[in-house]
Amino acid sequence: MTNKLWFQAGVGIILALVIIRLFIEVQGIFDPLFIIAQTVFVPLLLGGVLFYLTRPILHFLMKWKFPKWSAILIIVLLIVAVFWLFYAMIGPIVTRQVNSLVDNAPGIIRDIENYAQYLLDQRSRLPDTIQEQINGMTGQIGDWASGIGSGILSFLTGLISGLITLVLVPFFLIYLLIDHQKFVPFISGFFSGERKGWIRKTLQDIDETLQSYIQGQLFVSFLVGLMLLAGYLIIGLDYALLLALIGMATNVIPFLGPYIAVIPAIIIALVQDPIKAVWVLVIMLVAQQIEGNLITPNVMGSALDVHPLTVITLILAAGNIAGLWGIILAIPTYAVLKAIAKNVYARRQEIRNTATRDV
Numbered sequence: 458m459t460n461k462l463w464f465q466a467g468v469g470i471i472l473a474l475v476i477i478r479l480f481i482e483v484q485g486i487f488d489p490l491f492i493i494a495q496t497v498f499v500p501l502l503l504g505g506v507l508f509y510l511t512r513p514i515l516h517f518l519m520k521w522k523f524p525k526w527s528a529i530l531i532i533v534l535l536i537v538a539v540f541w542l543f544y545a546m547i548g549p550i551v552t553r554q555v556n557s558l559v560d561n562a563p564g565i566i567r568d569i570e571n572y573a574q575y576l577l578d579q580r581s582r583l584p585d586t587i588q589e590q591i592n593g594m595t596g597q598i599g600d601w602a603s604g605i606g607s608g609i610l611s612f613l614t615g616l617i618s619g620l621i622t623l624v625l626v627p628f629f630l631i632y633l634l635i636d637h638q639k640f641v642p643f644i645s646g647f648f649s650g651e652r653k654g655w656i657r658k659t660l661q662d663i664d665e666t667l668q669s670y671i672q673g674q675l676f677v678s679f680l681v682g683l684m685l686l687a688g689y690l691i692i693g694l695d696y697a698l699l700l701a702l703i704g705m706a707t708n709v710i711p712f713l714g715p716y717i718a719v720i721p722a723i724i725i726a727l728v729q730d731p732i733k734a735v736w737v738l739v740i741m742l743v744a745q746q747i748e749g750n751l752i753t754p755n756v757m758g759s760a761l762d763v764h765p766l767t768v769i770t771l772i773l774a775a776g777n778i779a780g781l782w783g784i785i786l787a788i789p790t791y792a793v794l795k796a797i798a799k800n801v802y803a804r805r806q807e808i809r810n811t812a813t814r815d816v
Contacts, residue, residue: 507536507630508629510671510675514535529635547698640660641657645657659797678705678708680748680752681748682702683701688740689740692733692736704719704722708748710772711787715741719741775787
């Protein structure tokens, strides 16, 4: 019975639950480790993203006989140049639009309040249950408004802390570019025989999965941002570039990103001209249809073939467990686990076939 898969899986689940329970009981001992992990998490994550984006350039330069140190130096200079060009080209426009938005914020808030008041005035025509919900929501508006000041203060504090943390990103990137080829031999060195080859293949599959997701998702987000910018400019929407950048940034969040991005665009459109809100919805719908049916299948292929229902389930569960970072990392984590599970299943089938031939 101990050789049965269901028995081994059950024992593994029980042991994992016991370890988690013991870890929770003594988690105070590991608080310093948690603090260190939280400090390096964001710069390590950003460094890893830049690593997967720039590794093809490193391989290209080394293929043309560039020494590794000079290739890495060229990559760092390219990154600096790209960010400088990006800032020089759109920085002044974004700054101007942000300043304009801040200046017009009181008027925008006043217009939103007028829309909300108009809807509240019509609540007598709604069913009693909906009226009760609206009354409850109006009682929470004051609490929400009072928390805006503290929310802005905490955001600015977090932003300053984040900018300080970003100083570590170049160091992580450089060390990843220097030593990334040593990782697989180091891990596989603890094993021998066929198991060593299986470990190497599994790690390579994980590496390819992460590369496909990061490079593909960022490229798709860039194209979606361009489509939104073109659409917003065509309809004459205010703050078009700023809203398109928001759409490009939120598109890295699977499924929920487009809905998050459309909210500020609809608010601006309602204030500017209510009919533009309809056009914003049309633009977002067209962009998502093009992205989902044309761009993503051709960019990512079947490397991250995940059913939409699975995506929704993973995002909702990860969001409840780990908040925003859980939502962002849910799909790549699932893809990595899926790659590991495929290799485990293939390994078991190989062992089973070998045992059958020996018999």
